[in-house]
Each structure stands twice: as C-alpha cells, then as structure tokens.
Amino acid sequence: MAAVATCGTGVGKTGSMVMAGSKNNVTGFQRRGPRASGSDSSYSRLVSIAGTRPSVRNGQLLVSTGLPALDQLLGGGLAVGTVLLIEEDKYNIYSSLLFKYFLAEGIVNGHTLLVASAKEDPADILQELPAPLLDDNGKKDFDEDVCNHKTSESNIKMKIAWRYQLLPKMEQAGPVSSSRFGHYYDVSKKMPQELIEASKVHGFFFPEKSSSTPNIEPCSLTHGYIKLLQFIQNIIYEEGFDGSNPQKKQKNILRIGIQNLGSPLWGDDICCTENCDNSHSLTKFLYVLRGLLRTSLSACVITMPTHLIQNKAIIARVTNLSDTVVGLESFIGSERETNPLYKDYHGLIHIRQIPRLNNLIYDVSDVKDLAFKLKRKLFTIERLHLPPDLSDTVSRSSKQDLAEPSKLLGPGCGAMAGGKKHLDF
Amino acid sequence: VTPSEGASGGPGREWEMESVLALRGLVLLRDSVEWEGRSLLKALVKKAALGGEQVHVLGCEVSEEEFREGFDSRVNSRLVYHDLFRDPLNWSQTGEAPPGGPLGALQVTCKRAGPGPVTVALDSLSWLLLRLPCAAICQALCALGRQHARPGGGPAGEPVRVLGLLHGELHGPGPRGALSSLAQAEVTLSGTGGQASAHILCRRPRQRPSHETLCFSILPDLSLDLQGGPPLEPHPDPHRPPVDPTTHLTFNLHLSKREREAKDSLTLPFQFSSEK
Numbered sequence: 001m002a003a004v005a006t007c008g009t010g011v012g013k014t015g016s017m018v019m020a021g022s023k024n025n026v027t028g029f030q031r032r033g034p035r036a037s038g039s040d041s042s043y044s045r046l047v048s049i050a051g052t053r054p055s056v057r058n059g060q061l062l063v064s065t066g067l068p069a070l071d072q073l074l075g076g077g078l079a080v081g082t083v084l085l086i087e088e089d090k091y092n093i094y095s096s097l098l099f100k101y102f103l104a105e106g107i108v109n110g111h112t113l114l115v116a117s118a119k120e121d122p123a124d125i126l127q128e129l130p131a132p133l134l135d136d137n138g139k140k141d142f143d144e145d146v147c148n149h150k151t152s153e154s155n156i157k158m159k160i161a162w163r164y165q166l167l168p169k170m171e172q173a174g175p176v177s178s179s180r181f182g183h184y185y186d187v188s189k190k191m192p193q194e195l196i197e198a199s200k201v202h203g204f205f206f207p208e209k210s211s212s213t214p215n216i217e218p219c220s221l222t223h224g225y226i227k228l229l230q231f232i233q234n235i236i237y238e239e240g241f242d243g244s245n246p247q248k249k250q251k252n253i254l255r256i257g258i259q260n261l262g263s264p265l266w267g268d269d270i271c272c273t274e275n276c277d278n279s280h281s282l283t284k285f286l287y288v289l290r291g292l293l294r295t296s297l298s299a300c301v302i303t304m305p306t307h308l309i310q311n312k313a314i315i316a317r318v319t320n321l322s323d324t325v326v327g328l329e330s331f332i333g334s335e336r337e338t339n340p341l342y343k344d345y346h347g348l349i350h351i352r353q354i355p356r357l358n359n360l361i362y363d364v365s366d367v368k369d370l371a372f373k374l375k376r377k378l379f380t381i382e383r384l385h386l387p388p389d390l391s392d393t394v395s396r397s398s399k400q401d402l403a404e405p406s407k408l409l410g411p412g413c414g415a416m417a418g419g420k421k422h423l424d425f
Numbered sequence: 426v427t428p429s430e431g432a433s434g435g436p437g438r439e440w441e442m443e444s445v446l447a448l449r450g451l452v453l454l455r456d457s458v459e460w461e462g463r464s465l466l467k468a469l470v471k472k473a474a475l476g477g478e479q480v481h482v483l484g485c486e487v488s489e490e491e492f493r494e495g496f497d498s499r500v501n502s503r504l505v506y507h508d509l510f511r512d513p514l515n516w517s518q519t520g521e522a523p524p525g526g527p528l529g530a531l532q533v534t535c536k537r538a539g540p541g542p543v544t545v546a547l548d549s550l551s552w553l554l555l556r557l558p559c560a561a562i563c564q565a566l567c568a569l570g571r572q573h574a575r576p577g578g579g580p581a582g583e584p585v586r587v588l589g590l591l592h593g594e595l596h597g598p599g600p601r602g603a604l605s606s607l608a609q610a611e612v613t614l615s616g617t618g619g620q621a622s623a624h625i626l627c628r629r630p631r632q633r634p635s636h637e638t639l640c641f642s643i644l645p646d647l648s649l650d651l652q653g654g655p656p657l658e659p660h661p662d663p664h665r666p667p668v669d670p671t672t673h674l675t676f677n678l679h680l681s682k683r684e685r686e687a688k689d690s691l692t693l694p695f696q697f698s699s700e701k
Contacts, residue, residue: 091633091634092606093632207564265567267561269558271603272603305606333634340670
C-alpha cells in the first residue's frame, strides 16, 4: 500500500540503506545511522508528507478527513489510496458540509485538490469552505523557528524550571510530519481567499466538460463517468502522484472529492428507475477508481444520494466496492424530529463499513450509536446517550402511577423521564 | 449554515409565498387529479409577466388558445409561447429537429433573450418526463436554471426560474425523488372540502428546508389570493406526531396483577423483621 510505496521510492533521500559489500569492512555488520543531511525524519526511512501520519496499528499512511471526531471513529483517519463514501442525508446539508471539511483540510495541509461535481461549479464550492481555527499551536506549524520565540514569552507568562526553558515548546514527534494532523474549522466563517488561491485545485464541472455529443455504447460506462475517470487519470499521471515523475522533489497527496455521484446530473439512471439499462455503470466506475487510487498517493471522498437509488442491490454493491462507508441520517422532516430522545441532535451517523487494510481485524470503534449536531460554529459527533431515568417512581410504593397515561414532556424534568413513570421491575 | 425554521404566524406566511415567487431555480408544482395545478401555474405566469419578466411557456398538454385564455392582453403580449401540443413530433416542418429536444430549443431561446429576469413555465414537466429520459431532463433543467447567469461574458444576471407542472400520479418514486432533489421549492397541491391548499417546501442551499401550508384560491382573472393559514380541518401533520418511545418494545415493561402481587409479597433476604 502507500506505506510500502513511500519506502520504495525514498531511496535517494535518506542514506540509511547500506550496501553490505560496498566498503572494505572487517565485519558484515554496518551501523545504520542517519546519513541524510538536513532531513528532519532522522528516525525512520519514511518520507514524511505534510498532513499525513502513519496509523498506530499497522503503519498505514493516513490523512485526516477534516473532522477529528470522524478520524477517531474511522481508526485514526482516512487511509491513503482508499475511498470514503458518504451516504447523503435527505436534503444534502450535512454531507456537503463533510465534503467541504475534507477539502478545507486539504487546503490547510497544502495538498492538491481535485473537485468534481455535476451540480455546482467547483469554484463556487471552494468559496464556501469553512475557515480553519488556527490557535497559537496551529500558527506555529506554519513557521520554522518557534523555540526561541516561545521561550522568551515563557519568561513573562509562567515560571518554568530553568532547565525546561531550553526544550522546545512544541513537541516534534519523530517520524510524524511537523504539521498537526486534523484541524478544527469554523463553519460560520469562510476560508480566507489567500489560502484558497495558494492551493492547487483541479476542478471538474461535468456540464462544461460534456459539450461534445456523447456516443454512448451500451453496457459501458456512462459518459460522465468516463470523462471523470479520464480526468482523474490525467491529473494523477501529469502531476506524478503515482510515482511516474521521479524528478518531483516533494511528495504530496491528491485529495479527490466527488459530489453527488450517481445522481441524474451525471447522466446516470439509477436514481430514476429501478431497472435501468446502465445499472452497472456506477459500480464499474467505483472499481476503476479504486484501481487508480490504490496505485497513487491519493484519497477520495464521494458523496452519493443513496436515498434516491431505487434498486437496493446497487447500494449493496456500491458499499462493497468502497472502502469506508459512512451514512448520514438527518432528522429533518422525519418523525424522529419530535422524538425526545433526539432532541439535542440533528441526525444520526452510521459507520457502515471500515476496511481491513493489511490487517486481519477491523478497526471499528465499539460505539454504534452515534449522533451529530451542527452548532453554529462546529460540527460534532457524539455518542448517543439515553438520558438518565430521573423519575423517582420506580419503587413499589407508587403503584397508582401505573394507570396514568405516559407523559412524554413533563414540565421541568428530563425529556424521557416522564415516559418512564410506569416502568416496574 | 444557519438553521431557519419554518415560518409561522401572520407575516411569515406571505413571506413564504413571496419567497417562493421570488425564488430562482426550479420550482415544482405537484398537482393531482383532484387538485389541478394549471390554474396556479397560470397565476404565477401572470404574476411574473406583470412583474416585468420575460416569460417563456413550453406548452405540451393543452393548446395555445386554451393556455392563453384568461390572460389579459398585457400578459399575452409578454408571453412567448413554444407550442409542442400541435405538432409534438415535428412532422410538419421539414427542417431537422433541434438538438437536445424541446428543452434544448428552449435553452437556446433563453440564451438569445436579452438581459433581465426570465421565467420559464413548463406545461407540463410530466409530459416531458414520459417521453424523454429522466436523467437528460434533470441535466437540461439544471442547465436551464444556470445558463442565464453567464450570458457569454456579460455581467452575471439572475438565474432563470423554471416552473414545472408535475402530475403526481403519473410517476413513480424514482423520478419524483430525483426532481425534488434538484428543485429549489416544491408546491404540493391538496385541499380539504373545496378549499385548495398548498404545501410549500423550500430547499434553500446549505440551510434547513422550511415548509409551510397555505390556503389559496385562484380568482377568475387568474390572480392569486392567499388566504393564509393551514386548512380549516387540520389533518394530522405527518411531520409532527408525538412519539412514545415505550411502544414497539420486544420486552414487557409492565407486570400483570398476579405478578405484582407476588412481587409485593416477597420477603427480601437479610431483612430482620419481627416475623423472623
């Protein structure tokens, strides 16, 4: 996978690979020491790419999805070379927000972005990205010399034992890249324009690209998918994300975001009819896309309106072809909106699938009931708790309460407490 | 993202309807056999024409005379009618059919139209859905709504408003769901006891959708009379029933009388009472 790839292509950079017979030595044992000049990754042979980190479990290279809470649920982050499929909620509010978090994280880390959409112009999507919350620690990530600056401040702020002043404030963990993994974003503000312009973005807006009259062959990919795959392949090849351009000095990650895949705007029929002619178009697309991703340093997030897909078998196939699948279910317009269990949250988030990459076991979290809510600035994912049973009538003495009808929203007490008055054990 | 709640109360209702009338993009009018929507479509067309917009009408289901009846001369002069009813398969003209079908032809006409807001009324969208592939229609509708914003280098104008009349019974859940995901607003016509009501669902981008139910009536001169308020007999709103979480449980929360007596008469261990 990607971890192996970076090892293999990092030959010229670090000098800790030693040829046994190249020098006249008495013994065959060679000291492996850091020979590279000026490289900060002196503890490992991995080339560190900004914004990535190896997984603690199996060394898989991970990128952040933009939401640290989601990263934690997915086992540390999104693995490079894999696809994260987000099943859209009914009105596509929260899934587009997660999509924007992913893109914003790419901009903050300096990754290259590829944004594909059939509904909105990618330039418009970029204008709507949330602004990163860069606190003091975050701002330091963009500077080089921070130790001297901080130690002078610490003299004023607090009394540190004199020895500790010499240590740098910011701990640089060994092989990990220097910038922080996973940033927080303020949804109420837009990303500053200079950050967007400083980043490299390739946009694919399908209505503009499909100006030529399509000659669609049956049993083949839909025209939109063919164009998109060709575009992605071109970008990967030209920019050298698959290692085809060895002169590139600095390796980078390509973040691919595809919005509303499977909707009729891509030319696909699966949302319109149950038995359509090109029912395998989407699955073929995902299969080819996964091949492209596995051989390059890229990570992909796709949002798909699965609630519109008429044939449920297609959803099952799509789930199998994606690596990580996350489903969003918002409460807007459903009967759960008035359920007092869910009154603090805006929807449920279901982790439907987590991949097994170079591993025999899944990295699932043990929490299955997860809910999200969108506060004014922040999107949080929390474990769904049943509120405590605050009623004091569970004892035997209050048998008369059993005859009362269940009162759900009792005044002044917890939302659920009133309804549990007539439980007896 | 700011959540906006559905409007309720007096001033909110007119605001909701006004915002529907002011919305650009796709507005779906869903009617049914009992509550027809063509008169509402004509009322909205009249309002747009009197508001100074250019109105293009694609007529497929009724003849031009029938559509134009009820409009006065001011409205009729502003109406540009594309007639598909008389000759839907284009047999009478020897020239080749325009590429992209009728919606493509409409798009070309809209592009050639001058600056200013444009409203397109599709009478009806169901007719097009039954004859053209759904995905192509969705793409064409999005292209229609978008193209006016970039008329070849000029300043970005307002996007085109497309009013589509959709007959609810003719289509399955697939096309209905696909079109609602594209629409900026959906007006579903229903009614109780002779009073027509419209349920309006506004999907603003990046905001919570708001919905509202209004009573209305169309006057003989095709002007819209909003009577505000939900219909007189409020049928249970399917969105807001109170939910009892203790229903549908697989275990029994209650004890029967005999079990309760047995429980009460049980002596607990380690309870030192006078009986022991």
